[in-house]
Amino acid sequence: MGKKVLVVDDDPDARLFNITVVEECNYTPLEAADGEEGLKLVKQEKPDLVILDVFMPRQTGIRLYRELKTDKRFKNIHIIMLSGIPKKTFLRSQKALTEFGEQEVPEPEAYLEKPVEPGELMQTLKQILE
Amino acid sequence: MKKHKLLLIDDEKVNVRVLALSLKSDGYDVITAYNGKQGLESFIKNSPAIIITDIKMPGMDGIELLKNIKEHNAGAEVIIITGHGDIDLAIKALKYGASDFINKPIRDEVLAVALKRAEDKLDIREKLKEYTNNLENMVKIATEDVRRKSNFQAKLIKSSSEGIVATDDKWKVVIFNPGAEKIFGYSKSKIVGKTNLKDLLPANIRHFFELEKKVIRQQSFIINNNGEQVPVRFSGTILQEADKMMGCVAFFQDLREIKQLEKDLVHSERLAAVGQTMAGMAHCIKNILHGFKGGSYLVNIGLDKNNPDKLKNGWQMVQRNIGRISDLVLDLLSYSKDRTPEPQICFPNKIAADACELLQNSAEEQEITIFQDYDSLIGEGLIDSRMLQRILLNLISNAIDACIFDETIGKSWQVSVKTTLIDQQMIILEVQDNGCGMSDEVKAKLFSSFFSTKGSRGTGLGLLVTRKLIKENKGSIEVSSVVGKGTVFKVKLPFKAGNQL
Missing domain, CATH: 3.30.565.10 (Histidine kinase-like ATPase, C-terminal domain)
Structure with missing residues (x-):
């Protein structure tokens, strides 16, 4: 078991699903139920990749994504966005924050919309990490 | 003041001439005649206001002439000239409506007084006539005004979209306008003079109305002729005169249309809410589908690898998401449908x-x-x-x-x-x-x-x-x-x- 993958999602079912996919790929799964806990684990565990949901209580995926992308310490961490929110809504929100004077952030390497096929998630994970 | 036309009749021509001369010089328009018959003809022709006639004349005498004149015009002022000792005749003349009598020989001052009196009487009569005419006119104008106003009120009541019902002191309906006909479903002829307003009012309002004598915009329902419940806003006042009820008036505002509009509005708002938030619902459903996919994925792994834990977890996930989607559908259904309380x-x-x-x-x-x-x-x-x-x-x-x-x-x-x-x-x-x-x-x-x-x-x-x-x-x-x-x-x-x- 090599690389560490952090799953951040408030929906326990989605977490279990994503973790199972991570395990099937022979990566080490970590899990967090909201953005705040996610950030804490990122700092503690330095995962190689984060699978991130958008719509969560406390810290949303939009915020966490921004923090990971703007902090030099985390610049090597890959991110897969996995959400029920369409990609363009996510990008629009990021753009709005940028327009309000925050730092510009790049588009995510991968954006998957729920519901996702396990094969697709698996493929995306492997593409990025290998 | 313009002097009146004056007719002078005497069979003694000299007298006539002298008197006419003196009256003309006083400013009168004088016409003369020398006997009763001629006098009457002249009277009819010239219609003088004042007549001075001798009482004793051959043919038609003064009394006869007086009677004839009065028949033609009761307002003519007739002054009788009497000889000495004709007092009975003079009284008779007064009875027949002569305004005055003067004795021969005619003294100017006496004649002047008699004429003055006749003139005054004519004046008063003239003024009275004018006044009466005026009064009649004023009554006519006032009547017209009242008629117009009451017409206006009648039209107002008739064209009001509110139902207006008025009663006498016994609560019997005297006014029942088309608005009321529409609300209650009864024609005016079935109600006016026959129905007691209290029978038309909803019970809760009736008691309150009798007690308080005034109700302002109270919402209630009335049951109309077709047995329908009609929502109304009711206002009413018992009219009183010196602490005694003289009648009452009641206004019913038909709320059916408003209620329908309110319902339509709520309904369309709800439809709009559902439409607007399709995206929100899509998000919710996507999450549930994700759960289903995850569940079936775990079940597959469990089966492939003969791993009962994965199988169990996967199956539970499927079941949980069945629950979530049923909750969502139930919520949606109960939100979009009207439910009657049970x-x-x-x-x-x-x-x-x-x-x-x-x-x-x-x-x-x-x-x-x-x-x-x-x-x-x-x-x-x-x-x-x-x-x-x-x-x-x-x-x-x-x-x-x-x-x-x-x-x-x-x-x-x-x-x-x-x-x-x-x-x-x-x-x-x-x-x-x-x-x-x-x-x-x-x-x-x-x-x-x-x-x-x-x-x-x-x-x-x-x-x-x-x-x-x-x-x-x-x-x-x-x-x-x-x-x-x-x-x-x-x-x-x-x-x-x-x-x-």
Whole structure:
């Protein structure tokens, strides 16, 4: 078991699903139920990749994504966005924050919309990490 | 003043000539005649206002002439000239309407006095006539005015879209306008003079009206001729004169159209809410589908690798998501459809306790204590128990969530559920938490569809359905909340206690 993958999602079912996919790929799964806990684990565990949901209580995926992308310490961490929110809504929100004077952030390497096929998630994970 | 025309009659021509001369010099327009017959002809022809005639004349004498003149014109002033000792004749002449008599030989001053009197009388009569004419005119104008005003009022009453009913002092209907015909479904001829207004009023308004003598914009229902319930806004006044009822007037505003519009508006708002938030619903469904996919993925792995744990977890995931989608569909259905309340005999406190028990486990898991405080005066009674159960589950689980979402460290979280009986006919339900509270922004969106602060935990329909159920049961819901301090939902619901059934 090599690389560490952090799953951040408030929906326990989605977490279990994503973790199972991570395990099937022979990566080490970590899990967090909201953005705040996610950030804490990122700092503690330095995962190689984060699978991130958008719509969560406390810290949303939009915020966490921004923090990971703007902090030099985390610049090597890959991110897969996995959400029920369409990609363009996510990008629009990021753009709005940028327009309000925050730092510009790049588009995510991968954006998957729920519901996702396990094969697709698996493929995306492997593409990025290998 | 212009002097009147004057006719002078005497068979003694000299007398006539002398007198005529003197009268002409006084300014009179004098006509002369020398006998009764000639005098009468001249009178008819010239219509003089004053006639001076000798009493004793051959042929038609003065009395005869007087009678004839008076027949033609009762207003003519006739002065009789009498000889000495003709007093009986003079009296007779006065009886026939002569205005005065003067004795021969005619003395100027006596004649002047008689003429003056005649003139005055004519004047007065003239003025009286004028005055009477004026008066008649004024009465005519006033009558016309009154007629116009009453016409105006009649038209006003007739064309008013409000139903107007007026009665006499015995409550018998005297006015029943087309607006009233439309509301009550009776024609005017069936009601006016026959019906007692009290029979047309709804019972609750009737008593109030009799007692208070005045009702302002009271909403109620009347049952019309077709047995329909017509929603109306009623205003009425008992008219009084010196403490005695002289009649009453009642106004009925037909609310059918307004009620229909209100209903249409609510309905279209609801449709718009559903449409606008298709995106919100899509998000919710995507999450559930994701759960299904995950579940079936785990089941497949479990089967392939003969791993009962994965199989079990996967199957549970599928089942959970079946639950989630049924909840969503049920919420959607109950939100988009009108539901008729189904009151039944039950124990509201028991329903509240059951709801708490159902949520007890998930509260304990999060170290939240549920306090219950039920009013023991609420016994068995009539209330829509399904509605009560659903709103309680919704509000209590919301309260638990509010505690879960609270980021304060070391707080002992509490949810309290309280019931209170008011006036034997109203239950107040309070669900309070000391969780995260709500910002004004969240409060403003509280009852909008698919708005949720709970991420995948919420469908954004719970409170919406709760409010709808409460409204359908003619109750109300209020919320007060402070960020970081907590939230209280206060629900008022009508309740019929068992002892009143």
